[in-house]
Amino acid sequence: MQSLDESLLAPLPPFSQLERTQIREILDQASSKRLDAGVAVFEEGASAERFFLLLDGTVRVIKITPEGDQVTSLHIPAGQLFGIAPALGRDTYPATAIAASEVLFLSWPASVWGKFVADYPGFASETYKTVGTRLQEMHSRIVEMSTQHVEQRIARALLRLVNQSGKRVGDGIEIDFPITRQDVSEMSGTTLHTVSRLLSAWEKNGLVSSKRKKIVVTDPHRLVVLGGA
Amino acid sequence: MQSLDESLLAPLPPFSQLERTQIREILDQASSKRLDAGVAVFEEGASAERFFLLLDGTVRVIKITPEGDQVTSLHIPAGQLFGIAPALGRDTYPATAIAASEVLFLSWPASVWGKFVADYPGFASETYKTVGTRLQEMHSRIVEMSTQHVEQRIARALLRLVNQSGKRVGDGIEIDFPITRQDVSEMSGTTLHTVSRLLSAWEKNGLVSSKRKKIVVTDPHRLVVLGGA
DNA sequence: CGGCAGTTTGATCCCGGTCAAAATATGTGG
DNA sequence: CCACATATTTTGACCGGGATCAAACTGCCG
Numbered sequence: 001m002q003s004l005d006e007s008l009l010a011p012l013p014p015f016s017q018l019e020r021t022q023i024r025e026i027l028d029q030a031s032s033k034r035l036d037a038g039v040a041v042f043e044e045g046a047s048a049e050r051f052f053l054l055l056d057g058t059v060r061v062i063k064i065t066p067e068g069d070q071v072t073s074l075h076i077p078a079g080q081l082f083g084i085a086p087a088l089g090r091d092t093y094p095a096t097a098i099a100a101s102e103v104l105f106l107s108w109p110a111s112v113w114g115k116f117v118a119d120y121p122g123f124a125s126e127t128y129k130t131v132g133t134r135l136q137e138m139h140s141r142i143v144e145m146s147t148q149h150v151e152q153r154i155a156r157a158l159l160r161l162v163n164q165s166g167k168r169v170g171d172g173i174e175i176d177f178p179i180t181r182q183d184v185s186e187m188s189g190t191t192l193h194t195v196s197r198l199l200s201a202w203e204k205n206g207l208v209s210s211k212r213k214k215i216v217v218t219d220p221h222r223l224v225v226l227g228g229a
Numbered sequence: 230m231q232s233l234d235e236s237l238l239a240p241l242p243p244f245s246q247l248e249r250t251q252i253r254e255i256l257d258q259a260s261s262k263r264l265d266a267g268v269a270v271f272e273e274g275a276s277a278e279r280f281f282l283l284l285d286g287t288v289r290v291i292k293i294t295p296e297g298d299q300v301t302s303l304h305i306p307a308g309q310l311f312g313i314a315p316a317l318g319r320d321t322y323p324a325t326a327i328a329a330s331e332v333l334f335l336s337w338p339a340s341v342w343g344k345f346v347a348d349y350p351g352f353a354s355e356t357y358k359t360v361g362t363r364l365q366e367m368h369s370r371i372v373e374m375s376t377q378h379v380e381q382r383i384a385r386a387l388l389r390l391v392n393q394s395g396k397r398v399g400d401g402i403e404i405d406f407p408i409t410r411q412d413v414s415e416m417s418g419t420t421l422h423t424v425s426r427l428l429s430a431w432e433k434n435g436l437v438s439s440k441r442k443k444i445v446v447t448d449p450h451r452l453v454v455l456g457g458a
Numbered sequence: 459c460g461g462c463a464g465t466t467t468g469a470t471c472c473c474g475g476t477c478a479a480a481a482t483a484t485g486t487g488g
Numbered sequence: 489c490c491a492c493a494t495a496t497t498t499t500g501a502c503c504g505g506g507a508t509c510a511a512a513c514t515g516c517c518g
Contacts, residue, residue, distance in 0.1 A: 069376040088361025132317025145374040146418030189375030
């Protein structure tokens with residue numbers, strides 16, 4: 001972790017107002033780690049001993065019901081903090097975080113949170129802005145689930161993914177981590193069967209193009225229309 | 230507002246660690262207001278110029294979709310802060326807040342938020358604890374909506390209400406503000422028809438007892454079972 | 459090449475939404 | 489205090505979106 005460069009953090013919102021030396025201090029307290037896709041960064045209910053910054057890859061935040069149903073509530077793109085239970089006065093993680101692709105992240109002990117907030121101007125406010133955005137996002141999810149049909153929800157789920165983790169490719173925008181029909185169904189509160197049917201139909205109409213564990217949105221605009229202006 | 234007593238705030242979490250004189254300072258900057266049931270405290274999208282503390286009554290947080298569907302995401306009980314957009318770096322309210330009953334609340338200009346956080350120990354951490362709780366709550370809503378059937382969702386909606394705003398009465402626990410079938414349907418993502426049918430059935434079985442705009446849960450335990458252990 | 463993980467497609471069923479209308483409260487003005 | 493207007497609740501009939509059940513198909517990895 002000595003190899004980490006200050007320029008890695010400098011452009012990220014929580015650190016953007018900081019001096020080079022402050023970023024160095026922060027980096028020196030961090031430990032970095034790499035995980036393979038599918039491995040958990042932390043589990044729901046575990047003691048919240050650290051908080052995290054995703055450097056590369058995508059993290060999926062999930063909950064599992066007592067009946068075993070899995071629900072995906074959020075995807076975290078590279079560059080964002082996550083697992084920030086300490087910021088919300090919680091001593092245990094409220095959900096499980098899984099590497100959606102191979103990931104690289106930093107982490108700090110929860111005990112330094114207070115120090116970061118006190119010592120580094122802009123750190124707190126930028127972090128809480130992130131919290132606000134996520135709250136907003138979950139709020140929208142609730143509204144969607146209450147009022148939209150499955151087709152619209154799936155369309156929006158895909159759009160959320162391409163907006164957040166989309167990569168331009170020849171024939172459209174590709175979701176840049178492996179994703180299955182099952183994953184999409186867990187994001188939209190449906191079944192993989194319905195997702196498969198819909199994706200097939202969309203592919204026939206030239207809206208998307210998908211291979212195994214890979215989805216490319218070829219006509220985002222029409223997908224937006226489907227999702228409901 | 231000169232008539233407000235320090236003892237009003239002293240027991241509330243955001244202020245519990247403060248001195249009498251600090252609470253006096255806070256009160257002196259507040260303005261208080263009373264609103265009738267059904268009136269909006271603030272509207273979604275409006276410039277977030279103030280933040281609020283509910284002294285009495287219940288506030289309902291809602292969103293309205295472009296199609297006109299109304300979705301209730303949260304109920305705020307007396308004693309809690311709400312409309313805390315400033316805490317999350319937002320300059321506009323993300324949802325509309327409506328008085329569910331006659332309400333009494335204090336408010337402060339958003340500009341003093343920073344001062345409160347800096348000057349009053351415990352204020353920030355307690356507030357963010359509230360935010361954490363609400364995030365958690367919305368998270369559960371998403372999981373519910375994705376995996377539970379209507380009957381379970383309605384059962385849980387009622388339970389949430391009695392837990393938060395329940396008043397013991399002779400034959401059970403009453404939701405202490407006026408609430409219609411329509412309101413319950415907006416909390417659970419259903420229709421008033423389904424709610425009515427279910428409530429009738431439950432009344433027949435002695436689970437609840439309801440009059441116009443009034444619901445009393447007479448057998449909370451069986452309702453919990455219905456909602457899914 | 460065997461086997462597993464992921465995908466597709468068909469057939470069937472039922473929960474809960476939609477449409478429709480009546481019944482019951484509450485409020486209001488004369 | 490009554491009559492009429494309005495808000496809320498109840499109930500019935502019907503139907504359709506999507507879940508569920510079932511099975512075959514297609515890469516892909518070792």
